[in-house]
Amino acid sequence: MAEAFAVDIEGVHKNFGGLRALDGVNLHIKTGEIYGLLGPNGAGKTTLIRAIVGLVAPDAGTVTVLGRRMPDVDNLRNVGYMTQQAALYPGLSVEENVQFFAAINGAEEEDVTEALKLVRLDDRRKSVVATLSGGMRQRCSLACALVHKPKLLLLDEPTVGVDPQLRVQFWDDFRRMAASGTTIIVSSHVMDEAERCQRLGLIQYGRVLAEGSPNEVRALAGTSNLEEAFLKLAGAKAS
Amino acid sequence: MSGHRVAAITRRLLQQFRRDRRTLALLFVAPLVILGLLGYLIRGSTSSPAVGIANEDQGQLGAMFASALERSSLITATTIQASDGDAKLKDGSLVAYIVFPADFSSRAQAGTIAPELHLEGSQPGTSAPVLQALQQALTSVAATGPVHFEPQVHYLYGGPGFDTLDYFGAAFIGFVVFFLVFVITIVAFLNERSQGTLERLMASPLRRGEIVMGYMLGFTVLALIQSAEVLVFSLAVLKVHNQGNVILIFAIEALMALTAVNLGIFLSMFARTEFQAVQFIPLVIVPQVLLSGILFPVSTEPKPLQVVSDVLPLTYAVNGLRDVMVKGADLTWSSLQLDAGVVAGFCVVLIVAGVATLRRRIA
Numbered sequence: 001m002a003e004a005f006a007v008d009i010e011g012v013h014k015n016f017g018g019l020r021a022l023d024g025v026n027l028h029i030k031t032g033e034i035y036g037l038l039g040p041n042g043a044g045k046t047t048l049i050r051a052i053v054g055l056v057a058p059d060a061g062t063v064t065v066l067g068r069r070m071p072d073v074d075n076l077r078n079v080g081y082m083t084q085q086a087a088l089y090p091g092l093s094v095e096e097n098v099q100f101f102a103a104i105n106g107a108e109e110e111d112v113t114e115a116l117k118l119v120r121l122d123d124r125r126k127s128v129v130a131t132l133s134g135g136m137r138q139r140c141s142l143a144c145a146l147v148h149k150p151k152l153l154l155l156d157e158p159t160v161g162v163d164p165q166l167r168v169q170f171w172d173d174f175r176r177m178a179a180s181g182t183t184i185i186v187s188s189h190v191m192d193e194a195e196r197c198q199r200l201g202l203i204q205y206g207r208v209l210a211e212g213s214p215n216e217v218r219a220l221a222g223t224s225n226l227e228e229a230f231l232k233l234a235g236a237k238a239s
Numbered sequence: 240m241s242g243h244r245v246a247a248i249t250r251r252l253l254q255q256f257r258r259d260r261r262t263l264a265l266l267f268v269a270p271l272v273i274l275g276l277l278g279y280l281i282r283g284s285t286s287s288p289a290v291g292i293a294n295e296d297q298g299q300l301g302a303m304f305a306s307a308l309e310r311s312s313l314i315t316a317t318t319i320q321a322s323d324g325d326a327k328l329k330d331g332s333l334v335a336y337i338v339f340p341a342d343f344s345s346r347a348q349a350g351t352i353a354p355e356l357h358l359e360g361s362q363p364g365t366s367a368p369v370l371q372a373l374q375q376a377l378t379s380v381a382a383t384g385p386v387h388f389e390p391q392v393h394y395l396y397g398g399p400g401f402d403t404l405d406y407f408g409a410a411f412i413g414f415v416v417f418f419l420v421f422v423i424t425i426v427a428f429l430n431e432r433s434q435g436t437l438e439r440l441m442a443s444p445l446r447r448g449e450i451v452m453g454y455m456l457g458f459t460v461l462a463l464i465q466s467a468e469v470l471v472f473s474l475a476v477l478k479v480h481n482q483g484n485v486i487l488i489f490a491i492e493a494l495m496a497l498t499a500v501n502l503g504i505f506l507s508m509f510a511r512t513e514f515q516a517v518q519f520i521p522l523v524i525v526p527q528v529l530l531s532g533i534l535f536p537v538s539t540e541p542k543p544l545q546v547v548s549d550v551l552p553l554t555y556a557v558n559g560l561r562d563v564m565v566k567g568a569d570l571t572w573s574s575l576q577l578d579a580g581v582v583a584g585f586c587v588v589l590i591v592a593g594v595a596t597l598r599r600r601i602a
Contacts, residue, residue, distance in 0.1 A: 087435030
């Protein structure tokens with residue numbers, strides 16, 4: 001059964017001490033779409049992603065992922081999560097890292113080969129991660145997140161440190177995965193990436209300022225580019 | 240609990256160590272260096288304290304004592320002038336000198352044997368062999384008279400060859416394994432946290448118990464190899480006195496290693512960096528070294544400290560290892576049942592504590 005929404009977030013609040021990280025967030029992300037979480041550093045993007053995978057317990061509100069209320073450990077086999085820093089085992093080879101994440105998520109050896117091909121690291125599979133460049137680590141980290149073919153893929157600033165050429169390839173891959181039914185949530189503070197998303201949520205101070213396709217967001221702000229739109233919408237809310 | 244996922248964690252851990260030569264050296268070379276050094280320190284010494292002897296006795300007895308002292312293996316005796324003695328103590332060439340005064344023999348006949356003993360005194364450890372040598376000399380001089388002094392010595396445990404290394408060795412086998420396994424576990428688990436992979440594990444279907452179990456199995460494999468190595472080295476190379484069953488010693492070591500693994504996992508939850516983790520060493524390890532009976536018997540400690548000793552896992556492991564190795568205890572001994580039971584109990588409590596404190600959620 002395909003749920004209408006891959007991720008359904010209702011009235012989520014989260015405070016860390018005195019800091020209001022999420023302040024009544026409502027988001028409805030459709031199955032098979034590429035959704036961009038856009039906002040400056042410290043806007044609450046990572047906290048929101050962590051709330052989606054159940055690593056952050058909301059103070060109020062509900063998070064439903066693929067039709068199941070979070071936290072739900074079993075549901076996590078359907079979720080792939082690529083953290084902001086390339087969280088890998090530096091002493092292991094590329095292949096060993098991906099094999100490990102495959103094993104704990106119940107994926108097979110063929111999936112490992114497929115994931116390595118997808119991120120174009122199959123020729124470096126025996127290289128130890130500590131010897132790789134930042135961009136390659138990022139690709140290895142992505143392979144670890146998608147090796148088990150999750151229905152929902154969460155990517156926290158996935159293209160930081162990735163060269164422009166590879167970034168284009170990444171986005172082609174994301175689109176292909178989305179077309180085959182995978183829902184992808186990408187956080188970014190790079191506006192040019194936002195253009196590639198089907199829908200966007202502009203986030204600041206833990207609140208969703210505006211939501212819609214890039215065109216809708218521009219129209220809403222009455223500007224010709226997303227950067228200006230963001231600044232205008234952020235300014236309007238702040239005042 | 241999925242065996243497949245637990246095995247994945249264990250396999251990954253061992254893969255990591257395979258490439259980490261430095262940590263492997265700490266696990267498998269360091270214990271041999273520590274124990275080898277301890278053995279050499281205790282048994283390798285060939286020099287005995289230098290003692291000067293000044294015989295001014297006008298009778299026979301002083302000379303008999305002097306020659307008995309020269310034959311003693313506990314000290315290196317040289318003949319000196321009594322007037323030079325203090326200078327030689329000061330310049331460090333002697334740790335003591337013994338004077339047999341002019342009236343030594345005549346006073347002895349009147350019933351008082353009164354050699355003068357001058358000790359350097361700043362190092363208590365060197366005084367004991369001098370006193371012991373003097374007593375032996377007395378015994379051997381007495382044996383030349385009509386009355387023979389021949390005590391028949393019987394040992395319940397140990398024996399005439401039982402030395403300091405035999406006493407410390409049994410405890411050190413347990414301690415070395417405990418210390419190194421603890422340090423490596425706490426740092427490895429903390430790495431998982433600081434490099435961000437723990438967050439990834441928490442966002443996967445892995446159960447907390449599976450993570451702790453996977454870690455425990457991986458480190459246990461390493462700890463068992465280390466325990467076996469330490470044991471073989473102690474018995475075959477250092478020839479530490481052993482009266483008991485080798486399998487039983489290994490079992491106690493293994494139990495201690497398991498406790499160390501779980502203590503490391505548990506305490507890593509309370510540290511944010513490797514630097515903070517290392518701060519647990521003076522907090523957790525040093526009190527155990529001082530109070531677990533490795534150096535000083537628990538029974539001679541002040542009462543309040545005995546209370547502390549009684550709640551340290553190492554106290555029971557050390558006691559158990561000594562009982563087996565020195566006294567030849569087996570599992571029919573109630574004291575050994577208690578020791579093994581308490582160490583096993585600590586292990587179980589720490590596993591539960593580790594699983595309970597490993598939080599999936601950040602807040």
